[in-house]
Amino acid sequence: MGVEIEFTHLSERQAALRLREALGGHVEEEDPHAFRLIGSALGDIGVELDIRHVHPWRADGPGRWLRPPFSSWLGAAVRPFVPREMVTGPLIPERLAELDAVTAALHEAGARGQGGGLLDSLGLHFNIMPVATDAPTMLRLFQAYLLLEPRLRAESLVSPLLRLHGPAGYPAPYVQRVLSPEYRPDLAQLCEDYLAANPTRKRSLDLLPLFLQLFPAQVAPRIRGKVKPRAVLHYRLPVAYVGRPGWSLAADWNRWIEVEKLAAALTAEPELLGKASRRSGF
Known part of the structure; x- marks a missing residue:
């Protein structure tokens, strides 16, 4: 199974760097609002702002009409309202407990979220x-x-x-x-x-x-x-x-x-x- 966890407050970059501290590996930047932790103890993990409009180079992104720096500006503007999402690769269920330590590390670094907000739930x-x-x-x-x-x-x-x-x-x-x-x-x-x-x-x-x-x-x-x-x-x-x-x-x-x-x-x-x-x- 793979796991997706949404949270608020902590930026995508800060979250990816905190995950590197906890799990090892190295961080690669896809765009200013999307990062990947490569080769960690739990495999590859993505951290991104959960709105496709700020990821211009993806197949479903707005690359044809919204390019940097405008996509980056949009991401900065909507960050107070849009959650961040951490996405793991496939894991065997026996390793699920290790994600509790990961979410604890994000919490200690400033990540927040209590189930949902005025606009949506946190998945x-x-x-x-x-x-x-x-x-x-x-x-x-x-x-x-x-x-x-x-x-x-x-x-x-x-x-x-x-x-x-x-x-x-x-x-x-x-x-x-x-x-x-x-x-x-x-x-x-x-x-x-x-x-x-x-x-x-x-x-x-x-x-x-x-x-x-x-x-x-x-x-x-x-x-x-x-x-x-x-x-x-x-x-x-x-x-x-x-x-x-x-x-x-x-x-x-x-x-x-x-x-x-x-x-x-x-x-x-x-x-x-x-x-x-x-x-x-x-």
Whole structure:
């Protein structure tokens, strides 16, 4: 899995330099608002201002119409309102605990964030590589997630402000269809049904990166915005509290483990789906 953690106050450059102190490696500057820590103890890590308009040379950046120094000026102007984002490369789950020390180091250097602000939440996103991408595996995993999503949402979005900024829910008819014991799509149909009901990345478990990787011709013309093709499940529901001393990623990761355990149970005993759906009110 890869991990994305958003925070405020500490600049992108300062954060990258603090990570180098904690993890080793060397820092490379992509632009004045994006840096990469190369060869650290946790692999390569990116730190950037989380707005694509200030990264002019990227494929989805504004290079054709907003070049330096104007893009740099824009970044300086919006920094008080836009969070910074730290993005790791793939990690095995056993190394997740090491990120607690990283967020503690950022906090000590001045990084802040208490889940969200007036404009948006501060994301703690997990990019999870599924063990397989065949239709039965993906369906059971997604069914397990849909069954648990109301409770996960309640446990993650614990204030009116966070609930306001949280990802929109899946359409109720779509949830009912996916949770039906008779729903047995192949992978292409699973993609088509998801895309028809959710042509947006703003879902608590965003499957668009995975489907864009698997079916680019089918998916790309029908979506807009910042979606990169990746063979991952983009778990967008948790929020980050870098400004809270002693904050840990463990609770949110353990919630995801519950999803995987339920998916395994549904695979072993398919009749549990109907019982779990009725118990959850679907």
